[in-house]
Amino acid sequence: MWDASKCDFCGDCLVQCRYVNYDRDKAVTEIKLLAEGKEADILNHCITCVACNDFCPTGADPSDLVFKMQEAFGTAPLVRNAIPQRDHLAQGLEGRGAPVERIPGDPDKPVLSFDSFEYSHFPEGTLDSDLFKGMTVVRGPEYMSLTGCVHMGGVSFVEKYAGRVIGKLAELDKDIVYLHNEGYALAHVKAKELGIAVPFKYKHLFEHLLDYLKSHPDRIMKLNRKVAYQANCATRWLPEQDAWLDEIFSLIGVERPPRQYEKENALCCSLPILNTNRTLAIEIQEKNVKDAINCGADAIITICPFCDAVMRRPTSQMGLSKIFITDLCRIALGEIPWPAKN
Ligand code: SF4
Ligand code: SF4
Structure with a gap:
């Protein structure tokens, strides 16, 4: 959440943003304009990668300010382009869309x-x-994680609907494992920021995978592979998950080779601008996959279905296997084979 009291207008956030080329004076001017509630050039160029929250040395969360102003002005291409999607999501979140689905379990x-x-x-x-x-499974618009709405000019959806989504999950009266980390980010970060109590226990997918792997060591066949990581935008709100992933990799015999675009320097999958700036989107994708190949990786893993879908074309064309994190664990458990190059 944007905290103006922490901002000293150093400009680091937008100097380091790799989707614009601002010098420090320009970066400072841009942040000052936004902080004063005025329109600024960055609104049209921000691809909503959330990285500037990591770049900010004081924890002011500048990306949240950028997203708030993108929504307020509504002029950025990715915001204008997404009006029908936002309307559709709002209907679903208010219970006027598709019904929730539930597969009962143990x-x-x-x-x-x-x-x-x-x-x-x-x-x-x-x-x-x-x-x-044996797990009960649920899905549906009323369980939406909301945090991804920043990619379509809907950062206010978190404030508006977080209580409702958390309440809907609480009705299940069970512990929750979030298959997608944006759901975990809603419960673990955004709900706290908004003062919303989460009345159930919850786990990140990586914690769940670790629990399973640690309790079934005899089933694990070490993969002895090098694997690059496509971190999704929600990892910027959840720094703790990087250590969990390292532990999963260690348990299943996977090495994460150092690469240029990882951790703070990770690249966005490019989904938010796929329809509004396709040339830049493809440039980002290709830089990303090339970097993964250059670091010697046998594959790249994804942890978000949207990243996974976007990365399908460049990984396939450039000859790098792409594996979803759950499938990487399934390979180590002998449930499925290492993929042929996709
Ligand atoms: S969210 Fe990403 S693209 Fe947007 S201003 Fe911050 S670093 Fe730049
Ligand atoms: S948001 Fe953070 S990085 Fe950006 S100007 Fe303020 S203090 Fe500096």
Whole structure:
């Protein structure tokens, strides 16, 4: 959440933004304009990657300010382009869209939340895996994680609907495992910022995978592979998950080779601008995949269905295997084979 009291107008956030080329004076001017509630050039160029929250040395969360002003002015291409999607999401969140779906499971096991994703957005066979066996599964528009609305000029959706989404999950009266980290970000970060109590226990997917792997060490076949990581935007709100991923990699015999575009320097998958600036989107994708290949990776993993869909074309064309994190664990458990190059 943007905290003006922490901002000393150093300009670091927008000097480091790799989607504009601002010098320090320009960066400072831009942030000052936004802080005063005025329109600024960055609104049209920000691709909503959330990286500037990481670049800010004082924790002022400048990306939240940029997103707020993008929504307020409504002139940025990615905001103008998404009016129908925002209307559709609002209907679903208010219970006027598709009904929620629930696959009942073992009463003693937690619920696996697909948020508002379709089952088919995750790899085929995900629900057949021992990783999720016996879990109740829910999905639907009223379980939407909301945090991704920043990519379509809907940052206010978090404030408006977070209580409702958390309440809908609380009705299940069970522990929740979030298959997508944006749901976890809503419960763990955004709800706290808004003072919304979360009346159930919840886990990040990586924590769930770690629990399974640690309790089934005899099933793990070390992969002895090098794998690059496509971190999604929500990782910027959840710095703790990087250590969890390292632990998963260590348990299954995977090395994360150092690459240029990782951690603070990670590249956006480019989805937010796919329809508004396709040339830049493709340039980002190709830089990203080339970097993963250059670091010697045998594959790149994704953790978000949207990143996964976007990365399909460049990884396929450039000859790098792309694997969803759950499938990487399934390979180590012997459930599925290492993929042929996609
Ligand atoms: S969110 Fe990303 S694209 Fe937008 S201003 Fe911050 S660093 Fe730049
Ligand atoms: S938001 Fe952070 S990085 Fe940006 S100008 Fe303010 S203090 Fe500096």
